[in-house]
Every structure is written in structure tokens, then in C-alpha cells.
Amino acid sequence: QQPVQSPQAVILREGEDAVINCSSSKALYSVHWYRQKHGEAPVFLMILLKGGEQKGHEKISASFNEKKQQSSLYLTASQLSYSGTYFCGTPDNTDKLIFGTGTRLQVFP
């Protein structure tokens, strides 16, 4: 039931792009994306809703494919500050988040 993220890890140089995928085995109605730096709490990035509505970060974009039950996070022109572990989360009927397996992103100068 836990969403599966791919890839597990990404290494980038500053300025390069990356795509992180989140796939669920059940129907998705919304997907939340968070970034977590080592030893810190997850920080909200964005929410995607069924139907394409988005709420969140200005410099990060994402897509939501209802048929594939998948969401993708697009990081363009990456900066050093983008380093961290990215989690997708899907809310259940009580709005608790079921977090994905995580993708570790490292950006080097």
C-alpha cells in the first residue's frame, strides 16, 4: 500500500534536471510532495489534485496521471539547496499521509 518512488537515488550537478516518480497501487485523489534534509523535518513542496489542480512551490513542477496512478516531480535547473530526500505522500480517508519509499537527491557544484 506504500507508494513506490523511483529512482531511489539521483546525483546531479548544479543546473541539471531530474524527475522523481511516485506510483501507487490504489486510486489516487491527491499527492503531496515533501523534501527532507538530513536530521530535519519534512518541508511541504506541493499538492496535486485529481483533475490537475496544483498548490505549492513556484520553482518546482509536478504532474498527476490518474490512469497510471502516478505522480512525477520535475526539478529543473537544480540548485545545491535541492539536495535532500523527496517523499510523496497520499492521504487516506482520514487525511493521514501514507509516505512513499523516498528518493535521495544530491546536487554537486
Next chain:
Amino acid sequence: DTGVSQNPRHKITKRGQNVTFRCDPISEHNRLYWYRQTLGQGPEFLTYFQNEAQLEKSRLLSDRFSAERPKGSFSTLEIQRTEQGDSAMYLCASYRGGGMYNEQFFGPGTRLTVL
């Protein structure tokens, strides 16, 4: 700063001792969630409150764990007779409710180490 605070930030204890963590959510948010996160894993749900009512507990929450949210304000999570397997980051999240369009705001977490 998300507006959610947790204390203490770090706690080191010996096996068998009791520990208590506190979470102060955003004042107008009526929902509060507790999650636990172990190294390399995503946060896992433990329990949540709607105002002062505890509405759901995960099977991860053994009978050594208890949580309260008196008067629907701050919340405490107590672990009795700690075990080494309890070592983790304990996160609370504050949530306005009202549907899937609203994000959860996480506190900085309490890192528990059981020796």
C-alpha cells in the same frame, strides 16, 4: 519555521525508562498527527487527534505508547519502558483539515535514542 514546535529536540534515555514528548501545533488547526521515522524510511503514521479526541491509532502504537491532546491544544506522546527499537525521529504534524487541498505542517521532530 512552520509554526509547529516540538520539545525536546533530542532525547537520550536508557532502556526501560519512560519518556514524554510535546507538540505545539498551529493554534487554529484542529487536527494533529504523530508520525515516527526511522533512518532511511519515510514517516509512518502513529495516531491522530481531531481537537481533543484521539480518533485513530496505528498498529505500530503498542500499549507502551499513549498520547493525549487536552483541550485540543498541545499534544503529548509518552513511551513507557522504552526499548532500543523505539529509537527514531518522532514527528508531529498540524493540519487545518477540510479536505485534500491543505498541507500538513511538520514540527522539527524529537529524535529519541534508547541506549
